[in-house]
Each structure stands twice: as C-alpha cells, then as structure tokens.
Amino acid sequence: METEIEDLRLSKKGKREVSTFLSLELIFEYAMGTLDLERQQAVERTLSNSKDLQSELKKIRLAIEYTDRLSKTQFNNTVIQEINSPETYLSILLKKSNFEKWPVGLKWGLESLIVVAGLVVILTIAPWEKALRWGMSPNGKEVILAEVTRDQKIGDPLKLKEIEKSEPAQFSDELPKKAEVAVQNNSGTTGATLAETKALPSGSTNEFKPDIGTAKPGVVAKVGEASGAGSNVKVGRATTIAAQNAGPIKADQLPVGKVIKLETTKPSNNSALVQGKSEASDKAEARGGFLYRGQMSITNLPVAGPKISEKIIEIGGRKAGDVELGWQKSPTSLYYHFTIPEAKYDELMAFLAQYGKPKLVKEKHPRVMPDGIIRLILTTDESKK
Amino acid sequence: MTDSVARSIALFFYLALMDEARAKASSADAASLYDINHLSKSNCTEAAEVVRITYAGIERISSKLGRGRPNLSTHAGWSLPQGFDLGPWREFQKGAMLDELLVVIWSSVLDFSNEDIAKGWGVSVGTVKYRLALGLRKLGGMLPQNKHGSNTYLGVVK
Numbered sequence: 001m002e003t004e005i006e007d008l009r010l011s012k013k014g015k016r017e018v019s020t021f022l023s024l025e026l027i028f029e030y031a032m033g034t035l036d037l038e039r040q041q042a043v044e045r046t047l048s049n050s051k052d053l054q055s056e057l058k059k060i061r062l063a064i065e066y067t068d069r070l071s072k073t074q075f076n077n078t079v080i081q082e083i084n085s086p087e088t089y090l091s092i093l094l095k096k097s098n099f100e101k102w103p104v105g106l107k108w109g110l111e112s113l114i115v116v117a118g119l120v121v122i123l124t125i126a127p128w129e130k131a132l133r134w135g136m137s138p139n140g141k142e143v144i145l146a147e148v149t150r151d152q153k154i155g156d157p158l159k160l161k162e163i164e165k166s167e168p169a170q171f172s173d174e175l176p177k178k179a180e181v182a183v184q185n186n187s188g189t190t191g192a193t194l195a196e197t198k199a200l201p202s203g204s205t206n207e208f209k210p211d212i213g214t215a216k217p218g219v220v221a222k223v224g225e226a227s228g229a230g231s232n233v234k235v236g237r238a239t240t241i242a243a244q245n246a247g248p249i250k251a252d253q254l255p256v257g258k259v260i261k262l263e264t265t266k267p268s269n270n271s272a273l274v275q276g277k278s279e280a281s282d283k284a285e286a287r288g289g290f291l292y293r294g295q296m297s298i299t300n301l302p303v304a305g306p307k308i309s310e311k312i313i314e315i316g317g318r319k320a321g322d323v324e325l326g327w328q329k330s331p332t333s334l335y336y337h338f339t340i341p342e343a344k345y346d347e348l349m350a351f352l353a354q355y356g357k358p359k360l361v362k363e364k365h366p367r368v369m370p371d372g373i374i375r376l377i378l379t380t381d382e383s384k385k
Numbered sequence: 386m387t388d389s390v391a392r393s394i395a396l397f398f399y400l401a402l403m404d405e406a407r408a409k410a411s412s413a414d415a416a417s418l419y420d421i422n423h424l425s426k427s428n429c430t431e432a433a434e435v436v437r438i439t440y441a442g443i444e445r446i447s448s449k450l451g452r453g454r455p456n457l458s459t460h461a462g463w464s465l466p467q468g469f470d471l472g473p474w475r476e477f478q479k480g481a482m483l484d485e486l487l488v489v490i491w492s493s494v495l496d497f498s499n500e501d502i503a504k505g506w507g508v509s510v511g512t513v514k515y516r517l518a519l520g521l522r523k524l525g526g527m528l529p530q531n532k533h534g535s536n537t538y539l540g541v542v543k
Binding site: 028074080 | 386388391392394395396399400409412413416462463464465466469473474489493494495496514517518520521522524525526528
C-alpha cells in the first residue's frame with residue numbers, strides 16, 4: 001500500500017492533490033460519505049479553495065435534506081387499498097384487448113354504439129303511455145260510481161245519510177216534467193252533465209235484463225289495494241283517454257277487498273258539455289251507452305221508499321244525480337237515480353218485486369258507463385187502489 | 386404485495402407524474418405487474434422489483450407524460466409533512482431529465498440502494514450514481530436560498 005502511494009504523483013508539499021474538475025465529479029461521493037479517507041481529505045482541501053465546489057456541495061446537501069422530508073409523505077389506507085385491490089374484469093379486458101392502442105375512430109365508434117344501444121333500450125322500456133296519461137289526466141277528477149260494502153246492514157239511516165251527503169252528484173238528474181226544484185248544473189266539477197229532458201217513453205214497459213259482460217270500449221278500470229276483508233269495493237273513475245286498450249270487466253268478477261277506480265277526462269270546455277252534443281258524446285252514442293229507466297207502483301210508499309234506498313246502498317249502488325236516493329218528486333212519487341254493479345241487477349229486481357212490479361226499459365243513452373256498472377232511473381208511485 | 390411496497394409505488398407515481406388520477410391509475414397498473422414469482426426467479430430484491438415495475442409504468446405512459454402541469458390536491462389521500470413546500474419539487478419535476486427525476490425518487494425519496502436501482506433499471510451502478518448526482522444538484526439549485534446561502538425552509542445554516 002505504501003509503495004502504491006509512493007508511486008503516485010504528489011504535490012511539492014508531498015500531498016496528493018486533486019483538480020477542481022475531479023473534485024466536482026467526486027463531490028457527490030464526498031457528500032454521501034463514500035470516499036476513502038485520502039480522497040476525502042483531498043476533496044476537502046480543494047473544497048476549501050473553491051466557492052463553486054462549496055456551492056455544489058451545498059446544493060447536494062440541501063437536496064438530500066429536502067428529499068428526506070419528502071419521503072415522509074403519508075398515504076391514506078384507501079389509496080393503498082385501491083392499489084392493492086385486484087383488477088376488475090373490465091380493466092383486465094381493456095388491458096388484454098389493448099384498448100388504449102386502438103385507433104381513435106374505432107374507439108369513438110364503439111363508444112357511440114354503446115351509447116346508442118343504451119338509448120334505444122331506455123326508449124323501448126320507458127312507459128311512455130303512462131307518462132303521457134299522467135301528464136294529461138286531471139287531478140282529483142275521481143267519480144265513484146258504485147260502492148259495495150260487505151258488512152253494511154240494512155236499516156242504518158244515519159250511515160245512509162252520511163254516505164249520501166259525502167258523495168257529490170255524479171250525473172245530473174233528469175228534470176222531471178213538473179219539477180219544482182231546479183237542479184243545479186254540476187258540469188263544472190265532473191264534466192259529466194248531460195241533462196236529459198226526455199220523458200219516459202209511454203210504451204216502454206218491457207222488462208230488460210242487463211247484458212252482463214258487454215264490452216264497452218272507451219273505459220279503463222284500475223284495480224288498487226284496499227285494506228282487509230270487509231272493506232269497501234268502489235267502482236268509479238272512468239278514463240276515456242286511454243280507452244282503447246281496456247278490456248271488458250264483468251261485474252260478477254269485481255274483486256272483493258279491492259278498489260276499482262275509473263277516471264273521466266276533464267272537459268276542456270263546459271259549454272260544449274252542456275250542449276250535450278259534443279264530439280265525445282257523439283262518439284259515446286255511436287258506441288252505445290244504455291240507461292235503465294222505469295217505474296213501479298208501491299203500496300205504502302212512505303214505508304217502502306227508504307227500504308228501497310237502503311237496499312240500493314247495500315248492493316253497492318250510489319246516487320247518480322243531484323238529488324238524494326228516494327227524492328220526493330211529488331207527494332205520491334219518489335225518484336231514484338243511481339248506479340249499481342251490473343251483477344246486482346237481478347238482486348235488486350227481486351227485492352223490488354216484493355213491493356210491486358217494477359217495469360224497467362233499457363234505453364240507448366249517449367253516456368257510456370264503465371264496464372260492469374249500470375245506471376238506473378226509477379220512479380215509484382203510490383199505488384192507486 | 387405488502388403495504389410498504391404499495392406505498393412506494395404510490396409515492397413514486399405521485400411524485401413522478403404530479404397528477405392524482407394518473408398516479409392512481411399507473412400505481413394500480415404497476416401493482417398488477419408486481420410479480421412475487423419474479424423475485425425468486427431473478428434473485429432480486431423487493432426494491433429492485435419495484436424499480437422494474439415503476440420504470441415499466443413510466444415507459445408505458447412516457448409518450449403522454451405531460452410534465453409541468455401538476456394536477457394535485459392535498460385532499461387526495463396523501464399528506465405532505467407539515468409546512469413542506471412542494472414548489473421546488475414541481476420545478477424539478479418539470480425541468481429535470483426523466484432519468485434524473487426517476488433516480489432521485491428511487492434513491493433519495495424511496496431510499497433504495499444504488500445496486501437495487503441498477504438491477505431493476507438495467508443499468509450500471511456508476512450510471513445510477515452519475516444520474517443521481519446530476520439530479521440532486523439540479524434539485525438543490527431549485528431550492529430557495531437566502532442571501533447567506535441557506536435555504537429558507539431548512540433554517541439558517543451558520
């Protein structure tokens with residue numbers, strides 16, 4: 001070792017000198033402390049005379065301190081977990097297919113194809129008919145045409161009156177020939193006022209039975225849930241908007257414990273409705289609506305009249321006009337304008353037969369009733385003995 | 386993969402790219418390349434393997450590497466030391482050569498040995514030292530210094 005050092009060219013003072021250039025190359029090793037002692041001393045000697053070298057050394061030391069602090073940067077567990085988590089199938093697929101290297105046009109084409117396919121699926125699946133119906137349907141235009149209560153008992157006049165008071169008129173009463181009371185026009189609320197002024201046909205004494213299950217286009221029935229057994233069965237709300245899609249509902253198929261709602265379209269112009277010859281009514285007439293109209297003679301009318309009203313309520317009938325069921329048309333005549341489920345027609349006839357001989361005529365009428373619901377106008381007179 | 390390896394990969398890409406979204410994506414990609422079997426086969430260390438996969442990751446995105454446009458926030462799941470100024474590093478990341486940047490991160494920030502870096506990078510140890518010296522000098526030159534010659538954030542050097 002000593003001989004090797006002796007072989008080296010040394011300065012006049014016998015010391016091993018390194019040039020500034022060489023020191024500059026060694027300054028990093030010097031800063032890191034990896035030089036041997038002799039070279040370290042040589043660099044130090046050069047360093048003491050060179051400001052450039054000092055500056056370079058300072059830079060390196062500052063950088064080392066700076067990066068030492070930078071290395072203390074902390075990461076959240078979420079970041080670490082994200083990196084550690086296994087790849088998804090999509091990412092693997094993209095990686096395997098070298099999606100990034102695909103031509104831009106091909107990428108955009110594929111992406112646009114996916115977007116278009118998604119749009120087509122959405123447009124196909126979306127219930128546009130319902131959305132349109134929702135937008136066009138009137139708010140709160142609900143008309144209950146008939147209500148069947150399972151556990152309702154006959155002879156509950158208070159209940160009867162409550163029901164009658166709570167229910168608004170669904171149809172205008174026919175104006176009796178000698179009516180003393182002016183029936184208010186209720187067309188503004190329901191749009192269903194087509195005042196009839198026709199008299200009862202003189203020759204209409206034949207008894208008719210309703211056509212159960214007769215299809216009446218233009219009507220849609222919605223069935224919703226009701227709570228528990230014994231709940232009311234409401235039949236009402238006829239919607240003439242989406243009518244064509246409706247299928248017939250037989251009255252004897254009416255579900256018990258369900259609420260059936262039918263909606264009526266909101267009239268756009270009241271005056272047109274009052275005229276009774278609107279376009280809608282013309283169409284209805286063309287389709288063939290019916291009304292059961294009749295009369296019967298009863299002995300002891302003041303006693304039998306309320307019982308008839310109760311029976312009508314019991315079988316699910318609802319008053320259809322402005323006046324209450326069993327309205328005193330004259331001192332010897334009561335007037336019933338109501339709707340009932342078609343299936344209950346026979347039951348009603350059987351009940352009425354106890355008091356007399358009902359004579360009902362099935363007439364054509366521009367108003368089309370919902371499937372399973374019929375409208376009747378019955379006048380009862382005190383029998384003349 | 387251990388958490389320390391994942392942290393090293395994340396820190397490397399955060400500092401090399403200065404872009405959170407790309408750093409996360411590149412870190413995940415690099416992590417997927419991390420192969421434990423390769424360690425035993427090639428008889429290299431964990432650090433060398435990290436160098437290999439991070440360099441491969443940088444190589445993959447080198448054409449799209451837009452340096453000098455940092456896109457970082459302090460709420461991105463990483464927290465710098467209290468009072469640390471990232472400005473000089475941004476300057477360095479923008480102005481330094483890619484090799485210098487990478488080797489400074491591997492050696493000075495991640496504290497990998499020159500031998501591991503050389504093995505993972507596929508160069509000689511001398512090259513690593515040379516690049517590191519150049520990088521550190523460049524970074525040191527970017528650090529703010531007062532008139533007495535000391536940088537402001539490290540305090541006054543007497």
